Amino acid sequence: MSRIAYVNGRYVPHSEAEIHVEDRGYQFADGVYEVAAICLGRIIDEEQHLERLKRSLRELQIAMPMADAPFALVCREILRQNRVRDGILYIQVSRGVARRDHPFPEDIEPALVMTARASNWPTDPDSDSGSKVISVDDIRWLRRDIKSVSLLPNVLAKQEARDKGAYEAWLMDDEGFVTEGSSSNAWIVDLEGRIVTRELDPRILGGITRATVIELARKNGIEVVERKFSLDEALSAPEAFLTSTTSFVRGVVSINDKAVGDGTPGPLTRRMRGLYFEFCRGAGSNI
Numbered sequence: 001m002s003r004i005a006y007v008n009g010r011y012v013p014h015s016e017a018e019i020h021v022e023d024r025g026y027q028f029a030d031g032v033y034e035v036a037a038i039c040l041g042r043i044i045d046e047e048q049h050l051e052r053l054k055r056s057l058r059e060l061q062i063a064m065p066m067a068d069a070p071f072a073l074v075c076r077e078i079l080r081q082n083r084v085r086d087g088i089l090y091i092q093v094s095r096g097v098a099r100r101d102h103p104f105p106e107d108i109e110p111a112l113v114m115t116a117r118a119s120n121w122p123t124d125p126d127s128d129s130g131s132k133v134i135s136v137d138d139i140r141w142l143r144r145d146i147k148s149v150s151l152l153p154n155v156l157a158k159q160e161a162r163d164k165g166a167y168e169a170w171l172m173d174d175e176g177f178v179t180e181g182s183s184s185n186a187w188i189v190d191l192e193g194r195i196v197t198r199e200l201d202p203r204i205l206g207g208i209t210r211a212t213v214i215e216l217a218r219k220n221g222i223e224v225v226e227r228k229f230s231l232d233e234a235l236s237a238p239e240a241f242l243t244s245t246t247s248f249v250r251g252v253v254s255i256n257d258k259a260v261g262d263g264t265p266g267p268l269t270r271r272m273r274g275l276y277f278e279f280c281r282g283a284g285s286n287i
């Protein structure tokens with residue numbers, strides 16, 4: 001079955017899906033995106049993804065390309081046309097097309113692209129054998145709370161991780177604290193058995209998985225602390241893990257080739273992965 005993409009009002013074969021050479025997303029990274037997971041035909045945390053998209057757009061003074069109801073219809077239609085029951089929905093909005101010039105052009109229409117792709121998500125919480133992480137300097141701009149398509153530092157960090165045989169790169173601020181991963185949020189378990197992740201501010205992306213994991217933990221009597229942690233603290237923590245839309249909850253078993261805990265995903269990590277899987281299979285918002 002050939003894939004279909006949505007591009008500015010049209011459903012087109014993926015291989016023919018094109019944007020204009022003067023799209024500002026392409027020329028200036030002047031745009032934002034969302035990635036949502038689809039589980040059992042449902043868009044997980046749909047409302048939260050929509051709210052974050054609107055917030056990112058607002059921060060950049062880009063208009064939402066359409067009202068909520070037609071937007072939700074396009075999301076469903078792209079999933080239907082690509083027959084995605086389990087997979088990923090990708091949404092990108094750029095400021096639009098205009099003659100290249102830095103300031104915002106007047107009377108410009110935002111450009112909207114959506115794609116969907118099937119993926120076989122794991123269903124067994126114990127399927128995670130744990131991931132290796134490396135640390136690199138966080139060289140990004142200071143508005144990481146905006147989910148901008150300007151991802152070059154993230155790409156370079158992830159490539160460095162791959163080159164070193166690791167799954168993810170944890171990004172380090174000037175003071176030796178971990179901000180987040182190149183495409184995920186970073187967590188540890190402290191010596192008192194609380195789970196710890198950096199507080200929200202413009203230095204990290206407010207992950208939708210992060211928010212859901214915090215809620216699930218608290219509902220299940222697990223204490224969560226939102227504060228910075230250093231690389232040294234992570235290295236001596238009993239457990240570490242990462243979260244994102246496409247990685248769900250994954251154990252971090254080494255950082256820079258030094259084992260975290262006993263070098264396997266720890267009990268709280270596995271518990272959170274289990275709770276998150278349960279949430280995805282049951283409670284994600286309904287299509």
Ligand code: PDD
Pocket residue numbers: 035154180181182183184185205206207208209210243244245246
């Ligand atoms: N990335 N931090 C960064 C820098 C990210 O790029 C992501 C997600 C996250 C986790 O956010 P969420 O839980 O909402 O997925 C944190 C997506 C998956 C991506 O770029 O593919």
